[in-house]
Structures are given as structure tokens and as C-alpha cells.
Amino acid sequence: MAAEPVVELARRTIEMAVWLAAPLLVIATVVSLLINIVQVLTSLQETTLSTVPRLAAVAVAALLLMPWMVRRLGVFTLQLFSDFRPFLH
Secondary structure, eight states, X not given: OOHHHHHHHHHHHHHHHHHHHHHHXXXXXXXXXXXXXXXXXXXXXXXXXXXXXXXXXXXHHHHHHHHHHHHHHHHHHHHHHHTOGGGOO
């Protein structure tokens, strides 16, 4: 098997992983930034105060974005299996 199809498959897989993880990472970053600003303004440096809301925000976002993520992953998988011929040589 030539290296080009393998590299293309790896590129597409990494690209899909980034697309699926990016919204959750952005939400975690924004919530962390807001919580850190509040902590600096109130001088309250409790670790659970920063961890629990961030985890809750990411969990809610994951639940809300789950249909979109599953749909994107399903389309990627169908495209991969429908165009599997280059990997058989």
C-alpha cells in the first residue's frame, strides 16, 4: 500500500477529532476565563469553585452537542467505508 492514502486517512481522522473536540474546548476555556476573572475580583481562590462549574458547563455542552457530534462522526465513517478501495491495494 502506498503512503499517500494512509497519510490522507490520518489527516482526515485528526481533522475530524479536532472538529469534534473544538466546541467543548472553547466552552471550557471561556468558562474557565470567566471563573478566573470572578476569582481575581473576589480574591476567592478555591479550587472546587473553578472545577465544578467548568465540568458542569462541558457536560451540558456535550449533551447539547451530542447529536451534531454523532452526525458528523457518522458521516465521516460512512465516507471512510464507502471509499475504502484505495486502502485495499
